[in-house]
Amino acid sequence: MFTIGKLADAAGTTTDTIRFYEREGLLRPAGRSGSSYRLYDQEAVTRLRFVRHAQACGFTLAEVRDLLALRQREGACCGDVRTQALEKQRQLQAQIRTLQAMSATLDHLIADCTEVTSPIADCPIVAAFDAALTTQGFPDGPQGAAQARRGSMTLKARRVPG
Structure with missing residues (x-):
């Protein structure tokens, strides 16, 4: 189990970012310590890295939330993610043309x-x-x-x- 500081270190981010992602519903602690510290498991590290990488690829937090929901959806497949990635790529190409x-x-x-x-x-x-x-x-x-x-x-x- 990780405290919020250890999670931040493991994922290469800050505790403020983790708290923000929690408020946005993208991440949640696995539990609390006896001292009421947030505790996170290895899944939180994986999820946090996923969020950060998706953002680095241009996905908004709402789009990241959708991608995370796909991972939990029964019957979801790689094609569903590919469709969203193609749409994001189209949006980015339009932004590039505008710039x-x-x-x-x-x-x-x-x-x-x-x-x-x-x-x-x-x-x-x-x-x-x-x-x-x-x-x-x-x-x-x-x-x-x-x-x-x-x-x-x-x-x-x-x-x-x-």
């Missing part, structure tokens, strides 16, 4: 900002940030920044394929 689009937009804005000693009022980056964005897109790079400087910014939504 790449954001980075490309910043590349254009930075490239358009050539007069580094200009007053802030003339900064194309600030002008682009001041411009209204659609909920689905970004300014059209240097063209959008140039239009923003001229005061006639019209933004086109750049859809990220889902």
